[in-house]
Amino acid sequence: MLLEPSEAAQALNVDEKSVLRWIKKDHLPAESLQGDYRINPVDLLEWATERGIKVNPALYKMPEADSCPLPNLSQALKAGGIHCGFPGTDKETVLRNAVAILDLPAEIDPDFILQVLLAREAMGTTAVGDGIAIPHVRNPILVQLPVPKIALCFLSEPVDFGALDGKPVQILFTIISPTIRMHLHLLSKLAYCLRDQRLRDILGRQCNAEGIMAAVLEIENDIGKSAS
Numbered sequence: 001m002l003l004e005p006s007e008a009a010q011a012l013n014v015d016e017k018s019v020l021r022w023i024k025k026d027h028l029p030a031e032s033l034q035g036d037y038r039i040n041p042v043d044l045l046e047w048a049t050e051r052g053i054k055v056n057p058a059l060y061k062m063p064e065a066d067s068c069p070l071p072n073l074s075q076a077l078k079a080g081g082i083h084c085g086f087p088g089t090d091k092e093t094v095l096r097n098a099v100a101i102l103d104l105p106a107e108i109d110p111d112f113i114l115q116v117l118l119a120r121e122a123m124g125t126t127a128v129g130d131g132i133a134i135p136h137v138r139n140p141i142l143v144q145l146p147v148p149k150i151a152l153c154f155l156s157e158p159v160d161f162g163a164l165d166g167k168p169v170q171i172l173f174t175i176i177s178p179t180i181r182m183h184l185h186l187l188s189k190l191a192y193c194l195r196d197q198r199l200r201d202i203l204g205r206q207c208n209a210e211g212i213m214a215a216v217l218e219i220e221n222d223i224g225k226s227a228s
Helices: 005-012 016-025 041-050 073-080 091-100 110-123 180-194 197-203 209-227
Strands: 031-033 036-038 082-086 127-129 149-159 169-176
Touching: 005 016, 005 041, 041 127, 041 180, 073 149, 073 169, 073 180, 073 209, 082 091, 082 209, 091 110, 091 149, 091 169, 169 180, 180 197, 180 209, 197 209
Parallel strands: 082 149
Antiparallel strands: 031 036, 149 169
16 A cells, blocks of 8 residues: 555645655655656654654554454554564674564575665664664565464664664664554554654653553553544
């Protein structure tokens, strides 16, 4: 699913001229197809998150053949785990270790997953500021899993990911999912929660798995109340 500039503008609550200006002057990733721009929704969400721009979550409620219920962020985080004192002193080592803890099916080559993550980083950082990165590829990592996973890793040492704010990365969120629909759903929920000061505050302290899960559950509960 690629977006037209008008659809991206609606998702960002701006006019289409702003989107075109951002493509030309502010590094909003876009492909030119016969003179018309098309935007990958994963790129859009990442770019907006880096700049603190709110994205309408309705954009990511995409139809799909599967009718599986969409998981909560807390469910995916519980499946992937919260890992303290995560090893690695450079980007490649950290990403290699992150792939290793995802518990991928035997038929998936972890070196291939590492390569596509590194290739994505070469195109532009997945750091979103304040010492946080969300490693992923432009086409989501789709793995046949019973449930999607988000692995949250607190690095033992800060690592330079080339973030726009210049801060080294200390926290990684790595997502794997069985469908694009689930991936975009979780990515949008994660971006929403990362704008909430309650989660930002707890992430800024020492690695506290219980406190992080409590904060995510509280934010999700508030989202549910506002939606009802």
